[in-house]
Amino acid sequence: MTRKLTPGKLVIATHNKGKLKEMQAxxxxxxxxxxxxxxLGLPEPAETGTTFAENALIKAHAAAKAANLPALSDDSGLSVAALGGAPGVYTADWAEAAPFEGGPGRDWYMAMGKVEGKLAQLGPDTPRDAWFTSMLALAWPDGEAQTFEGRIDGTLTWPPRGTLGFGYDPVFVPAGETQTFAEIDPAQKNAMSHRAVAFAKLVAVQFAG
Structure with missing residues (x-):
């Protein structure tokens, strides 16, 4: 029988405020x-996995054990077809910048520019197909866990547009849309994003019926 969450406290295993806001909604x-x-002041574990699932499970298990509560993590990233699926699982690494206030800094404009620069090197006719992946991992303090995967396809645009999103949202136009994720109303994005697809799968298992 599938283990179910009960209403109450759930740790969202992230230090990313944008991601937290989406997951809370x-x-x-x-x-x-x-x-x-x-x-909760929990440390960020080293994401040593080579897949979204491995890294999501690392974060969920670490948070569940440290807080002694169920924990939900998301490992997500942008994959670009012409770049062989990069940055993929290393999406956040491409944004690593100089440290600030004693912690790691992330410069997402730099990261978007890095993707654009690599596409430009391949030539003006290079396809700009890309997709976002979200892997959710739900873990309990005793080690039990479940994973749920979501994906949304689209294309990349340049220069970045919009201020409503985070990460690579300003350069990603989801299939069938003309606006970037950073131009789309957050409620609309939450209803269609890769994270929403993964959440729908989680809800079907955890809360349906």
């Missing part, structure tokens, strides 16, 4: 009181 209808790993 998606979980709000199900009676979950979401606390972030950042709010």
């Amino acid at each position: 998606l979980l709000a209808p199900y009676g979950m009181e979401c606390l972030s790993a950042g709010e």
Whole structure:
């Protein structure tokens, strides 16, 4: 029998405020009181996996054990077809910048520019197909875990447009749309994003029926 969450406290294993806000909005209808790993002062574990699933499980297990509560993590990233699926699982690494206030810094404009620069090197006719992947991992303190994967396809644009998203959102136009994820209303994005697809699978298992 599939293990179910009960209404109450759930740790969102992230220090990313944008990601936390999206996940809180998606979980709000199900009676979950979401606390972030950042709010609880939990350390960020080293993401040593080579797949989204491995890294999501690393984060969920670490948070669940440290907080002694169920924990939900998301490992997500942008993959570009012409770059062989890069940056993929190393999406955040491409944004690594100089440290600030004693912690790691991430420059997403630099990261978007890095992707654009690599596409430009391949020539003006290079296809700009890309996709976002979200892998959710739900873990309990005793080590049990479940994973749920979501994906949304689209194309890349340049220069970046919009201020509503985070990460690579300003250069990603989802299939069938004309606006970037950073131009689309957050409620609309939450209803269609790669994270929403993964959440729909989680909800079907955890909260349906």
